[in-house]
Amino acid sequence: MDEKIVEQSMQLILHAGTGRSMVIEAVNNLAENGDVAAARKEIKAAGKEIGAAHDIQTALISAECDGKEVEKSMLLIHAQDHFMTALAIRDMGQLMVKMYESLSKKTAD
Numbered sequence: 001m002d003e004k005i006v007e008q009s010m011q012l013i014l015h016a017g018t019g020r021s022m023v024i025e026a027v028n029n030l031a032e033n034g035d036v037a038a039a040r041k042e043i044k045a046a047g048k049e050i051g052a053a054h055d056i057q058t059a060l061i062s063a064e065c066d067g068k069e070v071e072k073s074m075l076l077i078h079a080q081d082h083f084m085t086a087l088a089i090r091d092m093g094q095l096m097v098k099m100y101e102s103l104s105k106k107t108a109d
Contacts, residue, residue: 002071005060012056012079016086019049023086023093030100039097043090050090053083 026042029035057080064070 001073001075005071005073005076008056008060009073009075009079012053013082015049015053015056016079016082019046019053020082020086020089022046022049023089027093027096030097034100034104036097036101036104039093039100043093043097046090046093050083050086053086057083 023043023046026039026046029042030039060070060076070076
């Protein structure tokens with residue numbers, strides 16, 4: 001297996017997984033303490049990790065578009081799965097923070 005693809009796959013998993021975990025932690029903390037600003041800040045930080053994963057994915061896609069051979073493997077597919085899951089979790093986390101804030105305002109009225 002191409003060592004560069006293995007390294008990129010592992011980095012993709014690392015950054016996507018870190019970002020995903022950060023979002024889940026932000027939502028859990030929001031549920032416990034109600035700090036919307038802190039949740040948004042943590043999700044924004046998670047976005048930087050997910051952004052790093054996106055950069056790796058973009059590099060792989062660009063290489064393939066440039067005619068370079070990009071070896072497909074179960075590890076790369078697994079890495080892509082982690083990345084897409086992280087994106088979905090981030091988006092749902094943002095919606096959950098928005099919903100929490102909206103419901104908090106309604107119950108305060």
